[in-house]
Structures are given as C-alpha cells and as structure tokens.
Amino acid sequence: MIQQLIQKIQKTKAPVCIGLDPMLNYIPEHILKASFREFGENLEGAADAIWNYNREIVDHTWDLVPCVKPQIAMYEQFGIEGLKIYEKTVRYCQDKGLLVIGDAKRGDIGSTSAAYATAHLGKVKVGDSLCTAFNTDFLTVNPYLGTDGVKPFVDVCKAEDKGIFVLVKTSNPSSGEFQDKLVGGNPLYELVADKVVEWGQGCMDGEYSNVGAVIGATYPEMSAVLRKRMPHTYFLVPGYGAQGATAQDLKPCFNEDGLGAIVNSSRGIIAAYKQEKYKKFGPEHFAEASRQAVIDMAADIGSVL
C-alpha cells in the first residue's frame, strides 16, 4: 500500500494530503442554507451540507494530490448521519483515484483492536460472506496500550495490503506532557518510534513499511532525530499551515530521496477562502480557493526539497 502512495506522490509531485475535517463554520452560507432548507437544522441537514462541501473540494483538487485524510471525529459528532457522509466521502475519493487515510486514532486491547482493524481496513465475516465496513486504505492508530493493541492492525495490513500510521510525536501543544518524558535517558516518543520500526519490519512494501508514524511538523528538531531513527518508516505529518509549521519545519521529515513524508493540511486548504490570501475567490468559489491553496502548498514544500 505504501508503494501506491509513493507512486501517487511521484505522479502528482505533491507530498500533500488534504485533511477533510469539515466544521460547520467552515462551510459557506449558501451550502448550509440549501441543506437546512431541504432537511432542517438537524443532523441530516448538517450531514448534507458537509457532503456538498466535501464533494466540491474533492472535485476541484483530486488531480493535484495523492490522498485525503478525513478526520472521523468531525463526522461522528453528527451521529449516524455524519458517519454515512464519512463513508460516502471515502468511497467518492477512492472512486476519483485518491488514497484515503482514515484519521480515527483507534487503539484498544487485542480483541477490540482487531474489531477496529476490521471496521476500517479489513473484512468482517458474516455467516459465509465477507463484508467490508469503512474500508479506507490507511488508518491512524494510538499506541498507548502497547504491542498487543497494535498488532491486530499490523496483521490486517499484511493480509489486505493496507497501511497504518501510529502516533509517535503529535503536533498539539501539550503532546510533550507524556510523549517527551525521559525513559532511561530517551524521550518516550523514541521508545514508541522503536516499536513502530519493529512492528513495521514484517510489513515492508519496497523501501518503506506499511506501518508508518504520525510525526507532528511543529517539533522539527524531534522530526530530524526520528527521521534518522526510522529510515524506512513513512511519516504522516500534521501541523503545517494553520497549526503553525512552515515548509522549513517540514524538511527534516523527508529522506534524501525526497520521500518519507506526506504532509497534511486541513483548515489551510478546505477553508482557504476564509484567508486574506484567497479572499478574492469569495465563498461561492471556495473550492477554487482550495485548489489554489493546494498548488501553493505543493510549491512551498517543493521549494525546500
């Protein structure tokens, strides 16, 4: 699976992932109004607005990027109606040839992680049939429960040629509270990084493993250390743009071959029309603003590689 991602990155020349994390306050008035008129100011109306918003963004950007990353929480907050749109968005993007990273940060004890792995990457046996549920290409995974909580995801990666990105060093302000704590002289996130490498060793797909890592762009000195420590691990890198990281901050996430990292931007792309820089597009042409923001982001990253 990671080879498919690499090929798409090379084809698009953009190690860029669009974070499809729709908040209602990102969605232009005209879309909200139309959906509320049709379905009411309820979960169904919200879900319809999100769908129309997502679709227009994908229609205007699918040829520029290798992948998207819908954050499932943004759909889950609208209950079943929201999750239907999560699923519909995943299918729509895959039909356009995009790879989909489900950002769900799941993780639990073994048997429960196995169910999550099935839900998002695998197949579930019902009687004599094999069925799929959300069926994304990649999933983000939380490592706090240790190896037996992560192994079921790795097993599904092997069986189905899928990929995961395990949280190692996250981009948020208080990520250091536990992750940076020194354990035998090294920060905890390095210990987690070493485990990610170990988990990924049986899961190689060319030069890189299908078991990747989430490494926040907001801590570039740490990214540099981790890049050396895990040379065959692909990094999913949040934190660029709205969260504060610059292209220079991203540089240490890449290997010398120009590969090794896929950089996510959510708000910076999907709500680009709200920025001063893209205001000229106006809310009616929000998806064209998103397209321009993707082009600018790819050029910005390209300038440091």
Added chain:
Amino acid sequence: MIQQLIQKIQKTKAPVCIGLDPMLNYIPEHILKASFREFGENLEGAADAIWNYNREIVDHTWDLVPCVKPQIAMYEQFGIEGLKIYEKTVRYCQDKGLLVIGDAKRGDIGSTSAAYATAHLGKVKVGDSLCTAFNTDFLTVNPYLGTDGVKPFVDVCKAEDKGIFVLVKTSNPSSGEFQDKLVGGNPLYELVADKVVEWGQGCMDGEYSNVGAVIGATYPEMSAVLRKRMPHTYFLVPGYGAQGATAQDLKPCFNEDGLGAIVNSSRGIIAAYKQEKYKKFGPEHFAEASRQAVIDMAADIGSVL
C-alpha cells in the same frame, strides 16, 4: 453524573457493569439464523442479530446492575448498520434506567477531541438547533496526547454533567510496554494518574470526580498504589473473569467505604451460556445464563468487600 452511578450501585448492591461487546460467535445459532434469513448474511443481518442478542440480555439483567458498557468497536466493525445498533442499544439501556459508559477510547488534538466529546457526551449546534448524537452518560478516553487532548472531554463533563474514564493502567498483557516505563523514578501510569486527578479537580460531584480512570484488574499491586494516589477518582475496572482477574484482585480497587470502583465483565456475562458452569441453560436461554452470571459476579465481589 458519578453520584448517579454511585446511587445505582448502592441500590443494586452490585458494582457491576455489563460489557455489551457482542461478537458474532457469542450469539446463539437460532438468533443468527433468524436474522440472516430476514436480512441475508451481510452487515444488516449481523446488526439485527446483535440487536436481538443485546436486547434479550438487557431485558434479563437491567434490574440487577447500575450500568452497561458497550464497546463501540464491536459495532463499528459492521459499519453504519452496526453503529445504528450501538445507538439503539444505548437508548434502550437508558430507557431501562441504566447508565451507559460508551467504551470508545477516543482522544486527539484539542479541536478534534472537542468533536468526539460532542459526538458521545455533548450537543452539537446545527444552525439554531442543539442536537445530540450518541449521547452516552460516560465515555472512555485515551490520554496519549496530553492535557489539550483531554480537556474538551472534561469541559463537556462540566457543561452537561457527564463523566469520563481516562486510560491509566490497562488490563491487557502488553499494557506495561509504555505505561510501566519509569519516568523520574515512577511509572508513566502514575504520572497519567496524577494528571487525571488534576483534570478531575474542577469536576467534583460529591466525594468523587466525574473524571474517572480505567484501571485493569489484572495488576492488583498497581491498583492498590493507584487507589491511594487518587482517593476521589472512580475506577472503571476491566479484566475480571474472562481476562483472568479474581474478586481478590479487585479488592484493592475499592475504597474503605466500599465505593470507588465499577467492575466490568463482558464475555463472562454475555456469553455465560458457553461456560461449563452455565451450560445447563442452553443456547435458547442464553440471557437467563447471563442473569445468573451477573448474580454470581455480584456475590463474588460482595464477598471481598
């Protein structure tokens, strides 16, 4: 909210939580067959079987226990159809007067955790309306991202009088891999425990906080230390029964007032009819076996308090 749980524990004299974690291989043939006949061997058929199974267990046990804990992964693996049954199960249990602990172990960066908190405990604003999605009474939360990833859950607990249980020391075999690592002389889980106490201080509801902790019953010496370290924190305790912990192992999770812990059992109750001890009930009367297993579990725990 924690006071409501305590009152129900005192009324039922059972600090017992039924883990509604249905696996298809727990469900008796006659239920599976009927659902597959009606809907086919597909996600809908599986979901219908789970619903009929859950409902019969709840109908036979609701008067004995204060709460249930559906593990959302077991529903999520059947996609939207499964999640509809999760929601239906939550509502059904609440209508019977049971408190519901959503076992979702969510956790992310701040804005995303806010969406999860809304999804499971809060209300989401759509236009001028406030809507609820899954609306459980408690939720389990993963702390790996630190304070800003947990705070949105705490905020919703305050605003809506709900509760959370934050993972501190989990019950699975490899939980020690990261959680037990020494940080400045103390294991990481103690550092997490101290943070849980801190997060809970603004969230007191009587003697206990609405911010609780998940403490696996499988490590009783650690439970004893944590019980002393966090006297006003309620413990959600998995690991009893099928995972290996005995009533003696549970004892250190309780305070001297006989409160402070709610003990979960999933397989041991919902699939009781498969055990030698309850075989006499037979698959047709699986829910009566579950009822007997709850009575036995409550007596077993009662014997050490």
